[in-house]
Amino acid sequence: MTATFFDRLGERIRERDSVLCVGLDPDPSRLPDHLRDRDLPRWAFNRRIIDATHEHAAAYKPNAAFYEDDDGWRALTETIAYAHGKGVPVVLDAKRADIGNTARQYAGLVGDRAHAADAITVNPYMGRDSLEPFLSREGAGVFVLCRTSNPGGSDLQDLELASGEAVYERVAALADLWNGNGNVGLVVGATAPEELEELREQVPDLPFLVPGVGSQGGDAEAAVEFGLAEGVGLVNSSRGIIFAAEGGPNEDEGFEKAAGEAAKRLKKRLNRYR
Numbered sequence: 505m506t507a508t509f510f511d512r513l514g515e516r517i518r519e520r521d522s523v524l525c526v527g528l529d530p531d532p533s534r535l536p537d538h539l540r541d542r543d544l545p546r547w548a549f550n551r552r553i554i555d556a557t558h559e560h561a562a563a564y565k566p567n568a569a570f571y572e573d574d575d576g577w578r579a580l581t582e583t584i585a586y587a588h589g590k591g592v593p594v595v596l597d598a599k600r601a602d603i604g605n606t607a608r609q610y611a612g613l614v615g616d617r618a619h620a621a622d623a624i625t626v627n628p629y630m631g632r633d634s635l636e637p638f639l640s641r642e643g644a645g646v647f648v649l650c651r652t653s654n655p656g657g658s659d660l661q662d663l664e665l666a667s668g669e670a671v672y673e674r675v676a677a678l679a680d681l682w683n684g685n686g687n688v689g690l691v692v693g694a695t696a697p698e699e700l701e702e703l704r705e706q707v708p709d710l711p712f713l714v715p716g717v718g719s720q721g722g723d724a725e726a727a728v729e730f731g732l733a734e735g736v737g738l739v740n741s742s743r744g745i746i747f748a749a750e751g752g753p754n755e756d757e758g759f760e761k762a763a764g765e766a767a768k769r770l771k772k773r774l775n776r777y778r
């Protein structure tokens with residue numbers, strides 16, 4: 505195993521010729537009917553999605569929100585183990601951070617523990633010490649929320665500081681300082697293409713995780729053009745891939761085929777801009 509998460513991700517990107525991150529957000533209300541009576545319906549769904557998409561995926565990104573209940577963590581750990589079995593790194597989208605004592609507990613979500621993820625998304629709001637337990641896990645990737653894709657992303661992140669820089673620019677500068685182990689990246693939404701371009705110039709060495717392509721209508725070209733650092737970075741789509749069959753003739757039985765085709769299509773589209 506190579507040293508950093510980004511080394512491993514870079515290898516995967518080259519090997520699969522893909523920067524596509526497939527988001528595993530299995531909203532229980534949208535699962536196909538025939539999987540609903542399974543022991544762990546979300547796991548049954550994810551397993552089929554992974555079978556159909558892994559050839560095209562540089563990484564998977566389960567969002568913790570879809571697993572935070574009694575059966576959820578079992579579904580999540582099965583999913584992580586299965587993705588690893590296919591050789592695909594997993595970014596746990598948990599957006600965590602807390603005072604050190606608590607963050608140390610969260611940090612077990614990534615790293616060497618069996619079924620832990622390879623990288624995690626974190627929230628910079630509480631500052632460096634709240635992220636230290638993640639940053640100090642040298643082999644784990646840490647994606648710091650910088651300029652998010654949601655409409656309210658500008659409410660705080662675009663505010664201008666006394667120094668003249670925007671809050672998101674300060675976050676990027678801090679993340680660059682926190683990158684002593686070469687394991688830090690930024691989350692920057694594809695719905696903010698100007699900020700993507702500007703941030704790429706500001707922190708040329710940090711890989712970005714770029715969500716917001718697909719269901720949120722973000723700019724796929726800007727995501728690729730500015731999201732990659734030395735060819736390494738991820739462009740995520742979740743609902744646009746895993747629920748690609750919805751509304752079509754094979755909504756129920758053919759959902760994994762539709763997901764596989766959607767993943768292949770988006771991979772190819774992203775590759776046109778690399």
Ligand SMILES: O=C(O)c1cc(=O)[nH]c(=O)n1[C@@H]1O[C@H](COP(=O)(O)O)[C@@H](O)[C@H]1O
Pocket residue numbers: 527529567597625651652653654691692693715716717718719720740741742743744
């Ligand atoms: O951290 C994230 O991944 C994230 C940051 C952000 O700014 N916007 C954003 O959409 N995300 C996540 O990326 C995924 C996007 O899902 P889709 O809109 O279905 O592709 C969800 O899991 C979001 O929580």
